[in-house]
Amino acid sequence: MYRIRDSPPMIDWAEKYRPKSLGEVAGNSQAINQLRRWAGSWDHKTPSKRGVVLAGDPGIGKTSAALALANDFGWIVVEMNASDKRNAQAVRDIALRGAVGETFADDGRFLSVKEGDRKLIILDEADNLFGKEDFGGIGAIADVLRLTKQPIILIANDLYSLTRRSSAIKRRCTIIRFRKPDASAVVKVLRDIARKEGVKVAEEAIRYVAERNAGDLRSSINDLQSLVEGREEVLAEHVESLGYRDRKKDIYKTLSDIFRTSSCKKSRESVFQLDESPEYFILWIDHNIPLDYRDPEDMARAFNALSRADVYLGRVARLRYYGLWSYATDMMACGVSMARKGRYEGGRFNFPLWLTKMSRSRGIRNTIKSISKKVGDYCHTSSGVVSRDMFPNFRFLFKTDPNFRFYMTKRLDFTEREIGFLLGEKEDSAAVRQLIEAIRRMKSKEEEGVEIFTDYEKKEKVRKQTKAQKSLGEY
Known part of the structure; x- marks a missing residue:
């Protein structure tokens, strides 16, 4: 038997148990060491790479690593969210004034390094700059990276979206890629949180939560908190209350599912989980078919299926009947996947050239x-x-x-x-x-x-x- 307990409102565990030091960050040891070396380069002089980009999927510890870094080095944090249009002027102010004042006080006044401690500027969601509308923000970021006397961390889920509008970010920043921590690392964190909260959680429930969230540590902690709330003991059957979470697919992972497998079901499910329109994704498939399929007959079958998908998309545009999207998706996913009869070594998928040219023009x-x-x-x-x-x-x-x-x-x-x-x-x-x-x-x-x-x-x-x-x- 288990008991239901009355408990006071719980604070967010993802914040409560956020790592205080880089040594506490789960997984990504190589990225953590690289971040620590970059921070160490600020000890005696301003380094050539004044910024660092932490890139990777959401919920895997990028922001936690940045905050833990500031704590380890005794830096004061100035954190802004780039997806909020209200912060656009704040970024511009730092870009314009950062060259004159080397640091700034808590009331916003700029000071010299002799007067104030070093500050770490953290720009979160930098790939979603001001709601995906460029109000001069990319130029402001490029300026602050060139002129700043303070370390800057840009946090991005999509590295391409951040760097496609300005090559200066790649030139002036160290790029550090964060990977999803494996299930064992997530299980260890969840087990430790349950112990600190004094709650008994079945091992099966902890493993289910870790595997369910596919490396998203923040979502795993949130799920654990929702399971524990109101209970003194969590049993394996309680995980049914979590329901199903639809997780977005990475576009390169979806391409891999289409080109590397012969399963129509897997290809179709992968495309449906992708957060992109068929009109956009068909360009990716079109560009990568001749790069991945070597046999001319395989290539012909794949393009034939893709042409039929394009017919359905044309009818959607003409008739405004979006029910035809599912037919187009079937031809793009199953048709292209089943067109391959031979086996090829996995190559690298490329961004569509047509989209690159259109972006430049x-x-x-x-x-x-x-x-x-x-x-x-x-x-x-x-x-x-x-x-x-x-x-x-x-x-x-x-x-x-x-x-x-x-x-x-x-x-x-x-x-x-x-x-x-x-x-x-x-x-x-x-x-x-x-x-x-x-x-x-x-x-x-x-x-x-x-x-x-x-x-x-x-x-x-x-x-x-x-x-x-x-x-x-x-x-």
Whole structure:
């Protein structure tokens, strides 16, 4: 028999039993040693790598390791959550002021190192920067990594999402990857917590909780707490109250399940557990089929299945009937998995090249889109018609005719970026600044608009003549 006990409200055990020292962090001994060496490099000077990225799945001890590091070295912690838009300005403030003040007091004042202790800046959820909208945050982080006199730790679940918008983070940070602790390490932690709480927990229940959470230590501790609450003893059958937890699949693990197994059931379940849309994931499969399948017949069967999945996705987009997603998923998962007849050595899966190119050209495409929208509104037509049929001619006139350029910029209120793109110049070039200044003067003195316009046209002719004139060194 077991007894139900009345207990006071329990504090979060994940916080209560958070490691106080790096030696208490479960698993990841190699990552912990690497983190300790990086922190030691701050003892006598500012190291070349002023930041460190702790990357890995959620709940495996990244934040705990960062806080334990600060405790071991006697550093004061300044912790911010990057996914909160309210913290964007705080990051910018540190980036702008961190080069002048080497540390800062608890009230926010910046001090020299002689006046204050060293502070550890922890930026949690850095891969989800300000709600996945870039409000200049990536640039702010790059600046703080370049200028800071204080150690910085960026914590990320997805390393690619953090580094894809700025190569500076990889250059200026030591990358430390955290792995999921194995079940035995999690069992040891859970057993120790139960002992400290004075609760008897069946060994089968502890092992079930550890295996159920697949290395997520935080979720394991939370599950143990929910089992123990109100009980003095936890039996094996009590684990049924936990129910089922749907755990997100890593995209590379899902690819491995599709390309490395011949089980339709396993491939299908893996795709359904993946937190990505079929339209996005099909690009990953398409890119990796020719890299992984060696036999031309296997490759042909796989692409045939993928083409059928694409047909279903096209119908979803056209009819807005998302029930067809399941058919597309079956063809993507089972069709591609069952297409392989031979056995291949496991290679490395790559990020889709098409997505890389689209990401790099996003700024250009957005500029063309904004220009086309303004021209379309002016001409009473759609932006699609402008970008498809009118844009080349519009850009040619804008480049070659100063009168057209001046009038259109004033009428459509083009930005520096849009003007620079249309001229084929940088947005901070002299040509762009001159045009913006002329329009600004006209708007402030409309009565002198004709004279200002004439003055701009003369300057433009002189600029072109000067640009075309050869120097003596060119002969």
